[in-house]
Amino acid sequence: MKIDSSLNHLTPADPENQRTILVVDDEKNVRNYLSKLIEREGHKAVLCHDGSCGLEKLQNGGIDLLITDLRMPGMDGLELIEKVRMFDKEMDIIVITGFGTMEIFIEAMRLGACDFIIKPIERDQFLRAINRSFAKKSLTERLVARTQQLVQSEKMATVGVLSTGIAHEINNPNTFIRTxxxxMSEYIKRLKPRLEDINNAKNAESVRNIILTEFPQMINEALKGTDRIQKIVSGVKHYAYKSEGMLDEDVDIREVIAHAVSLVRAKLRQHITISESYLNLKEIKGDFSKLEQVFVNLLINAADAIEDKVKEMRALGDEGFKGLVDVSATIIEGDELNNEVTPDFLVLTFQDNGTGISKDKLTRVFDPFFTTKSVGVGTGLGLYICYEIIKQHGGAITVQSTKGEGTAFIIKLPVKGAAAETKKNAENNTPDHV
Ligand SMILES: Nc1ncnc2c1ncn2[C@@H]1O[C@H](COP(=O)(O)OP(=O)(O)OP(=O)(O)O)[C@@H](O)[C@H]1O
Ligand SMILES: [Mg+2]
Known part of the structure; x- marks a missing residue:
């Protein structure tokens, strides 16, 4: 989007930058004047004479910016802002205010207005305000798109890291299919002379045994191998799949953990045992693929920390150290306390007995690009992405660790998904913009 530095405003909108602006004002000449300014800038104006009309237009969708007067007969500007915020937390709202209405103006900002224009409205002042709003919106959109890209590229980098292990994992079952x-082909060669003399009772018995007992066992073993390969391949496909960010799938958390574990199995195998415990589980609302990405990150981190610990222990002459990763999941049922209903939560922990994290680093592990791994090994984005994904789900992720003993990551997710959290926030009506 082009910015005109003299006015700090967008040059007349080409169709892809065109926005729709809703103007709510009871004065016809104000509406007409603003409509002209808006259209001259290449945007589209929608006009309303009071709050109820404005609310209806906003509910129908397609509005990018709301500009509203505060004092109007019928539903006034304050009531309109309050109602809009109940279903749309993101809408940019500019209020039109006179000098004599400071208290109402402050109330409007408290309810969620983002900017203001003072009456009498001057062209430059007005254009600056709308272009500030659009520049902010376009920055936010770019930030959201960038975060999505980051999530996907971190995921792809992990697929790269995992691929050596995956190749090894596929090689194993492939070897026993081949064997x-x-x-079977050896047995078929041996069958031939026996089939030619099938009247010999000993030959008949041996053929029978090969066809009815040995072959089915070999076929079974080979089928197990193909099953294993199919699971690994579908795991990688699932993991690499670019999620559209819908957070409303019914997700069986056991299944997500199983997928993640099978993906990192090769890395976990040597000195590491992984145990899983589940209590009182039920499906939650979320995004399977994104949650899998979180668990894969946590498991790889745990495996890395254990590898480091194994090296430390070996240097001390202890060859017998066994790495453990314990994954547990449980639902904490909601409660009704003082008339306030708390929703059901899923609590997940990933606990390992690796190197642990020192206190000074513990506060930085979720920071983007924080890594203690060598260049080319870690990007330092893993936990940042985990944090973002869990936040998108309306949940929280925290860490506890003791240097030398191990680390636990604790994830709390609302069973009903991010929607439940949004609804709760809307009910509490705590505006973000105070
Ligand atoms: N389970 C763990 N035990 C010990 N240290 C950990 C653990 N998990 C994370 N860390 C520390 O936190 C740092 C950041 O982790 P993060 O997953 O964000 O990045 P990374 O693993 O270094 O790189 P990548 O982007 O490849 O994941 C790690 O470098 C490590 O020092
Ligand atoms: Mg990591």
Whole structure:
């Protein structure tokens, strides 16, 4: 989007930058004047004479910016802002105010207005205000798009890290499929002379045994191998799949953990045991693929910390150290306390007995690009992305760690998903813009 530095405003909008602005004012000449300014800038104006009309237009959607007068007969500007904020927390709202209405103006800002224009309205003042709003909106949109890109590229980087392990994992079952097929072909060679003399009772018995007992066992083993490969491939496909950010799938958390574990299995195998415990589980609302990305990150971090611990212990002459990662999940049922209903939560912990994290680093682990791994090994984005994904789900992720003993990541997710949290916030009506 182009910015005209003299006025700090967008040059007349080409169609892709065109926005729709709703003007709510009871004075016809103000509406007409603003409508002209808006259209001259290449945007579209929608006009309303009071709050109820404005509310209806906003509910129908398609409005990018609301400009409203405060004093109007019928539904006034304050009531309109209050009602809009109940269903739209993001809408930019500019209020039109006179010098004599400071108290109402402050109330409007408290309710969620973002900017103001003072009457009598001057062209430059007005254009600056709307262009500030659009520049902010376009920055936010770019930030959201950038975060999505970051999530996807971190995911792809993890697929890269995992690929050596995955190749190894696929090689194993492939070896036993191949061995069983080779064996079957050997047996078929041996069957031939026996089939030619099938009247011999000993030959008949041996053929029978090979066809009815040995072959089914070999076929079974080979099928298990193909199953294993299919699972690994579908795991990678699932993981690499670019989620559209919908957070309303019914998600079975056990299944997500199983997917994540099978993806990192190769890295976890040598000295590491992974145990899972589940209590009182039910499906939650969320995004399978994004949650899987979180769990894969946490498991890889745990595996790395254990590898480091194994090296430390070996240097001290202890060869027998066993790494443990314990994953547990439980639902904490909601409660009714003092008439306030708290929703059901899923609590997940990923606990390892790796190196642990020193106190000075503990506060930085969720920062983007914070890593203690060597260049080219860690990007330092893993936990930042986990934090963002859990936040998008309306949840929280925290860490507890003791240097030398191990680390636990604790995730709290609303069972009903991010929507439940949004609704709760709307009910509490705590504006973000005070
Ligand atoms: N389970 C853990 N045990 C010990 N240290 C950990 C653990 N998890 C994270 N850390 C520390 O937090 C840092 C940041 O982790 P994060 O996952 O964000 O990045 P990374 O693992 O270094 O790189 P990547 O972007 O590849 O994930 C790690 O470098 C490590 O020092
Ligand atoms: Mg990591």
């Amino acid at each position: 069983n097929l080779q064996l």
